Amino acid sequence: MKILHTSDWHLGKQLRKVGLSEDLQLFFDWLLQTIEQEHIDVLLMSGDLFDLSNPSQAAMQQYYQFLRKAIRLPKPCKIIITAGNHDSPAVVNAPKELLDALDISVVAAATDDISDVFVSVKINDQPLVIAAVPFLRDRDIRRSATGESYEDKTTLVREGIRQFYADVNTHYREHHTGKPFIVMGHLFVQGAAISESERDIQVGNQAGVESSIFGDDPHYVALGHIHKPQTAGAPHIRYSGSPIPLSFSERDNQKQVLILEWKNGTFDIQTREIPAWRRLLRLSGTLAEVMEKLHTYQPGSTLPDLLELRVQEPQESAEAIRQLMEVVQQPPIEGVHIIDYRIQFDNQAKRTDELLDSNDQISRYTPTEIFKKRLAQENDLEDKEKLMAAFLEVLEGLGD
Ligand SMILES: [Mn+2]
Structure with a gap:
């Protein structure tokens, strides 16, 4: 029995x-x-x-x-x-x-x-x-x-x-x-x-x-x-x-x-x-490390493996976010689904007051000037002009 x-x-x-x-x-x-x-x-x-x-x-x-x-x-x-x-x-x-x-x-x-x-x-x-x-x-x-x-x-x-x-x-x-x-x-x-x-x-x-x-x-x-x-x-x-x-x-x-x-x-x-027909995997590290792990990953399962990406970068960077999004939407290898991702920066989102000198008053600046200051802090950003134009468009949309 x-x-x-x-x-x-x-x-x-x-x-x-x-x-x-x-x-x-x-x-x-x-x-x-x-x-x-x-x-x-x-x-x-x-x-x-x-x-x-x-x-x-x-x-x-x-x-x-x-x-x-x-x-x-x-x-x-x-x-x-x-x-x-x-x-x-x-x-x-x-x-x-x-x-x-x-x-x-x-x-x-x-x-x-x-x-x-x-x-x-x-x-x-x-x-x-x-x-x-x-x-x-x-x-x-x-x-x-x-x-x-x-x-x-x-x-x-x-x-x-x-x-x-x-x-x-x-x-x-x-x-x-x-x-x-x-x-x-x-x-x-x-x-x-x-x-x-x-x-x-x-x-x-x-x-x-x-x-x-x-x-x-x-x-x-x-x-x-x-x-x-x-x-x-x-x-x-x-x-x-x-x-x-x-x-x-x-x-x-x-x-x-x-x-x-x-x-x-x-x-x-x-x-x-019970055999595992797919793997569930979490890849974590800096963007470069996660990319490396992803590119060398060998999917061998019957069904696409399900991946979570956890990126931790030292410097806040719009470019890193852009690159990560690109990978998520179009994984560089076959046989995987990226079903979740997260990106965090060690110097997490600068607050507006960090853009100003200690004696400065935020009310002395227009929103556009603040945005310019923020852009100036980004070294490896290529499309600053485009971003500025997009920002102005958003401002206009707010009817101000
Ligand atoms: Mn249950």
Whole structure:
């Protein structure tokens, strides 16, 4: 019996306006191949299926195309999907009945009946019980905590989450005890290392919980929400992480899925590294250094590498800005997208009063005279006359 754990697909995600659907498509192809080669029986996807609560039609299409391919694999694979904090329960739940008929279980929100999150499967006569707990929303869990004695909402929500997982374990003990048991979850477990792309992670109802809330019953806890793969408090409580980098802060993460195999009353846990189909890279230094790095850069990825340029120049220079803009608009090499850039100067923007002698009064000068003084400070600027003309044009536009 083999189970594959993944999460945080974020279908429809754009990274600074670059769509990541091609990355996800390559991941899906790789995932289907892995499911087939590893003889995976159950696929667990622990939330954040879509990036937005109102996903695009293209994102929906990509989701259904993946499911169609998955159910057509030579050996059937049970699929269990939960909704994350990015997902709309209504959107994820809409095709629930239809997907059920195709042996795909989706759980998008907690209900009054704890048994609604339970999925029982049988693989070669071996039973497996999964509590497919989605992201627990404030409104879904507050009733399970008694309100009056708690001072703030965060404590209340944290208590609601704790109670929900306690109820899950109670239900397991009453109805399924002795069977292999996996609990899914989409939440922030205290101490986990986060990255830029986990939106609003520590605010409001995303209250962090202790890993002890999962109790002693689960043989494995399949978590989503944190994009960097890691364990959370114990070796059998894990974040699979997102399959592709979703922000620049994840650029050095080795992405992975987890493969569990039931052996002698416990899950043997293995990681499978996901190939990187493009690199996310930050080039920094002076303009000359960044240019040098860019010109000697060797893109070798399947998809264009995404670059951030960080330029730090000693002297403020309009020419440096112009050159940088030119490179950004037209990178000198193929196979890269420059998706962000920043230029800073050590002698950051001179203030107007620095243009004047200490006894001078700015009111004694016209705007044109001040601009002339400022231009005079630029040594390596070629088009001073043009700049002056442009400045006058702007002044005229101001109607002065
Ligand atoms: Mn996520």
